[in-house]
Amino acid sequence: MDVAILVLDIQKGFISDNARMPVAKHQIEPMLEKVNRMIAQADSIGIPVVYVGNEFEPKQVIANFLTKKSALKGSEGAELDERLVRVNNHYFAKNKSNAFSNSELVSYLKAKEVKNIVIVGLFAEGCVAATALDSIRRKFTVTVVGDAVASVSDSKREKSLKYLGTKGVAIRDSSQVFDKILN
Template sequence: MKDALLLIDLHAGFFTSETLKLARKNLVEASNKLIAAARDNGVPVFLITTEHSRDRSTWTLNMLDDDQGYLFHNDPSAELVEGLDTKDVTRVEKTRDSAWFGTDLDLRIRNLDVDRVVVAGVSTHGCIAQTVRDAYARNIRTAIASDAIADDRESYQDIMLEQLVDDRQTQLHAVDEVIQMWASDH
């Protein structure tokens, strides 16, 4: 099985809630561990980021309803979380929850003959869940690195993970298990 690593929305702006502030250090460490192992084992790494335009053309419905955008180009909130190792990663920019919607991620994954993506980052109930579901719709297997994800609504995270696993749309693996799988495939 050929894997790729998708790191979702590791922006400074997402780490403002108390829950995510507390999770930030461990999440960055786990993400960096995955990135290093991916490099060592020839696994492509995609940094999936969100960036919106000030002209409202990329805003989601809730942003339009609230008349409040965020994650604008060159804003501090759109910067990557401090300490994340981004050397030699491929960046894919999105404007919706799913990393697949309106991006060229599908083309990139297919060109690399990837048949499973390992997903990490934030927020589990939103962007991670939608990315996993859309991968499933494309017949691409997924695994969520269970100790490399976070959500400011922890109860939502637990419910979402249970649903995704019960629906057989993903598997959960700890970071060390993912690394072991990559090493044994290499």
């Protein structure tokens, strides 16, 4: 199978009750429900699930300022949220918004012969957008699951999804993703 799901930044620093840089509270549970269902479904049919998380170094002053030190490497905020279903240990840290900034992720996807990337997670206007756009640049077919991404507001999420759609990213509902990709 040439598909992989990238689960981006579902970390305590963004979705826990005491998150330093939280997404919109009302988006968290519905997003987690969709992401966890997709992870279980992907795992059951042999689609690799890849977890990616922000881990900013203390010396990354600007990144830490912009993210309110929400995902400082080694901090609780950088940990994946305990409500996220984990089916493996395929985890890649990043210290930039684009998941492909980690060359080990790129090598992993090449080794698996992945051609189709499905993106879920946080933040629609940040890491999701950066990773999706770089996926296209790298010649992947990319799908962002609109009801399985979150943002600081509904309007930012919708604006980001609309923008990505104009750039060649397929925007799908979680109930459609596997049907569209596998058929």
